[in-house]
Amino acid sequence: xxxxEKIRIIAQKVYxxxxxxxxxxxxxxxxxxxxxxxxxxxxxxxxxxLSLSHQPEKKGxxxxxxxxxxxxxxSIGAGFVYPLVGTVSAEYSTRSLLFL
Numbered sequence: 543x544x545x546x547e548k549i550r551i552i553a554q555k556v557y558x559x560x561x562x563x564x565x566x567x568x569x570x571x572x573x574x575x576x577x578x579x580x581x582x583x584x585x586x587x588x589x590x591x592l593s594l595s596h597q598p599e600k601k602g603x604x605x606x607x608x609x610x611x612x613x614x615x616x617s618i619g620a621g622f623v624y625p626l627v628g629t630v631s632a633e634y635s636t637r638s639l640l641f642l
Contacts, residue, residue: 548585560607580623584621585625
């Protein structure tokens with residue numbers, strides 16, 4: 543599966559999102575990693591631990607929201623691609639250990 547489809551599956555089936563929205567920077571990185579041959583790597587989402595959505599104030603099990611992907615980075619040595627959800631910082635993120 544392409545990187546974007548793997549992100550979409552996680553967002554919809556695990557987090558309850560209706561869909562995802564990639565920022566231009568995130569789409570650019572997806573295109574770059576795909577060209578470089580890293581599109582087959584698993585996905586490890588970096589997002590807030592305070593909610594299933596990207597909004598910490600949404601408690602419980604929210605559904606039907608659009609999950610914004612602000613950036614996409616890769617840890618090539620470790621072997622995974624990690625989208626940054628919302629305003630999460632990669633330095634202080636909680637990563638869902640769900641690989642597709």
